[in-house]
Amino acid sequence: MFHTGICENTVSKRTIISVITGLKNLLSERIYTVTQSSVKESSFSEVVNREGCIFLKDFEVHGASLFDLYKSFTSSNFFSEDTKHFLVVLHQIIKASELISSNTGSYPSLLLNSVFIDEEGGNIVFLPHKLIEFLNKYRDVEEQLILFYPLERPSGVSPSHQHDLTLSLARILYLFFSKNQKSKDSVILDISNFMNNTPRVLCDAIWKILYGKKFGLETFNKLIYSMIRKEKGNVREKIPLARKRKVALFKYSLKQFFIKKRTLLIIIVVLVTVLSYLFMDYFSHRKKIDYTIGLEPRQVVELYFQAVDTLDMDMLDSVFYKRTGREIKDEVSRIYVMSRLEQTVGTRIVKPEELEEEDLRNLSSQDQKIKIYGIEDVEIQELSSGVNPIFHTKYKKYISAGEELSIYSLEETIYLKEYNDHWYIIRIERKIAD
Numbered sequence: 001m002f003h004t005g006i007c008e009n010t011v012s013k014r015t016i017i018s019v020i021t022g023l024k025n026l027l028s029e030r031i032y033t034v035t036q037s038s039v040k041e042s043s044f045s046e047v048v049n050r051e052g053c054i055f056l057k058d059f060e061v062h063g064a065s066l067f068d069l070y071k072s073f074t075s076s077n078f079f080s081e082d083t084k085h086f087l088v089v090l091h092q093i094i095k096a097s098e099l100i101s102s103n104t105g106s107y108p109s110l111l112l113n114s115v116f117i118d119e120e121g122g123n124i125v126f127l128p129h130k131l132i133e134f135l136n137k138y139r140d141v142e143e144q145l146i147l148f149y150p151l152e153r154p155s156g157v158s159p160s161h162q163h164d165l166t167l168s169l170a171r172i173l174y175l176f177f178s179k180n181q182k183s184k185d186s187v188i189l190d191i192s193n194f195m196n197n198t199p200r201v202l203c204d205a206i207w208k209i210l211y212g213k214k215f216g217l218e219t220f221n222k223l224i225y226s227m228i229r230k231e232k233g234n235v236r237e238k239i240p241l242a243r244k245r246k247v248a249l250f251k252y253s254l255k256q257f258f259i260k261k262r263t264l265l266i267i268i269v270v271l272v273t274v275l276s277y278l279f280m281d282y283f284s285h286r287k288k289i290d291y292t293i294g295l296e297p298r299q300v301v302e303l304y305f306q307a308v309d310t311l312d313m314d315m316l317d318s319v320f321y322k323r324t325g326r327e328i329k330d331e332v333s334r335i336y337v338m339s340r341l342e343q344t345v346g347t348r349i350v351k352p353e354e355l356e357e358e359d360l361r362n363l364s365s366q367d368q369k370i371k372i373y374g375i376e377d378v379e380i381q382e383l384s385s386g387v388n389p390i391f392h393t394k395y396k397k398y399i400s401a402g403e404e405l406s407i408y409s410l411e412e413t414i415y416l417k418e419y420n421d422h423w424y425i426i427r428i429e430r431k432i433a434d
Contacts, residue, residue: 001048001055002127004135008052011138019054022134023047029128031059032108034096036122039103044131061125063118066093066172067147070112073176078198079232086176087228089117090169094221096124097165110150110168111136149175162217169220170209190243202227207243291318292422297389300423301380301414305395309351309375311336321417321424328428335373335399347371352398372400389416389423394433409433 006019024047033040045058069089075082093115101107108115109129113136116125136147150168174188177195188210192198205223209215291314292300300319307315308328316325316332339349351374376396384390390413397408415427 001050001057002044002059002061004054004056006054006135006138015138016049016054019135019138020047020049023054023056023131026128026131026134027056029131031128032100032104032126034099034124034126037099039099043128061116061127062121063116063123063125065113066110066115066117067112069117070146070176070179073179076194077196083195084228087224090173091221091224091228092117092124094165094169094217094224096126098217100126107162107165110165110172112147112150112172146175163214166215166217166220167209170206170215174206174210190239192239193244197232199227199230203239203243289314289318290422291315292424295423297385297416297423298380298382298391300416300425301391301393304414304425305375305378305393308332311339311373319425321419321426324424324426325428339371339373342371349373352376372398372405374398383413387418390414391416 004019004023006016008016011019027044027047029043031042031044033042042059044056046056048055048057066089069086073082073086075086077083093110097107097110108126111129111132114127114129114132116127118125136144139147150171174191177191177198178189179194188207190203191206192200192203202223205215205220209220291303295303303315304319306312307319311332313329313333313336316329319325320329343349347369349371352372353374353376355372374397376398378395379393381392382389383392393412393414395410395412397410399406399408409432411431411433413429414425416423417426418424
């Protein structure tokens with residue numbers, strides 16, 4: 001009989017019932033026993049609960065599984081008896097798999113606990129994939145990751161091509177050589193990072209296979225056989241730079257970062273692209289124009305309102321003395337940037353005078369691709385002249401956000417002073433009108 005490893009002292013009675021039911025549906029799955037030149041098919045006949053443990057009747061498995069060999073494999077040197085024994089087993093599995101393929105038309109599955117090597121009896125047993133896969137669901141998750149590691153195919157699917165089997169064999173070799181090191185479930189490294197003195201030809205072959213390149217099963221088998229017969233070399237071959245641990249881990253970490261932060265990076269790229277466009281557009285249109293030359297104080301005030309209405313930052317800078325008017329400049333600059341952003345997505349900025357009064361009151365009925373900005377009804381009154389001109393102004397500012405249109409009635413007191421034959425605004429006091 002075959003012990004499934006599931007007993008009542010580790011699982012509930014409900015689980016035991018579920019396991020027995022599931023196994024009964026899988027009893028017809030074929031078992032393959034391969035000797036040197038023949039393949040024998042058989043199957044389990046019955047599910048038995050003996051002393052609280054579940055057994056499968058009418059087939060007895062001898063020898064050690066690949067999983068048993070994996071747990072006992074401790075070598076870190078390629079030229080060791082432990083490594084040589086593993087390669088011999090791998091070579092025997094390849095020959096047995098080819099024999100099964102010639103008899104059945106497909107290759108066997110290589111779950112680590114579905115392949116048993118009976119060295120005394122001289123045979124290899126391949127237990128049914130679906131049956132072992134079902135039993136593995138009741139093992140620890142970390143153990144499952146190791147047992148299923150050789151397979152990259154969908155669950156329950158047997159390899160149909162030589163490349164599938166070659167890939168499984170390469171993954172088994174990589175799993176053994178990289179045992180207890182952080183690589184099996186992350187980045188694939190050159191196997192010489194784990195196993196000292198590994199011949200470069202074997203390292204290159206495993207690297208190619210694991211990274212998806214075609215590699216014939218016969219070629220792989222010959223390579224394994226040549227490794228079994230290989231004598232210890234005197235020259236230690238160097239690892240290519242791209243395959244060195246630190247370089248490979250860095251490349252992998254960088255790739256994972258881009259995968260995890262892909263959405264954020266796309267947003268950043270879009271924002272950088274848009275902002276670059278805006279700033280390039282802004283600076284490409286900047287011209288060193290002396291806007292205030294020859295203007296009287298009242299004309300400078302009128303130029304100020306023209307700059308605010310047209311969002312002309314150059315003109316606005318020219319009417320203020322040095323760093324004065326920072327709050328107003330920042331406000332106009334924000335509106336300028338937002339307007340340019342909206343224009344990039346097809347939104348049209350219109351002046352309030354371009355729309356009828358009724359349209360302004362019913363902005364929600366307008367095309368949502370329209371945004372309104374501008375100032376109207378500007379009144380300028382001179383309060384003081386001479387060397388310190390002062391003006392009192394009133395105006396309405398229109399600005400829309402979504403379906404809402406905000407209309408502000410503002411009053412400003414504007415102070416000017418002359419520097420180097422130019423009149424500049426040196427201070428503005430603003431308040432919302434009653």
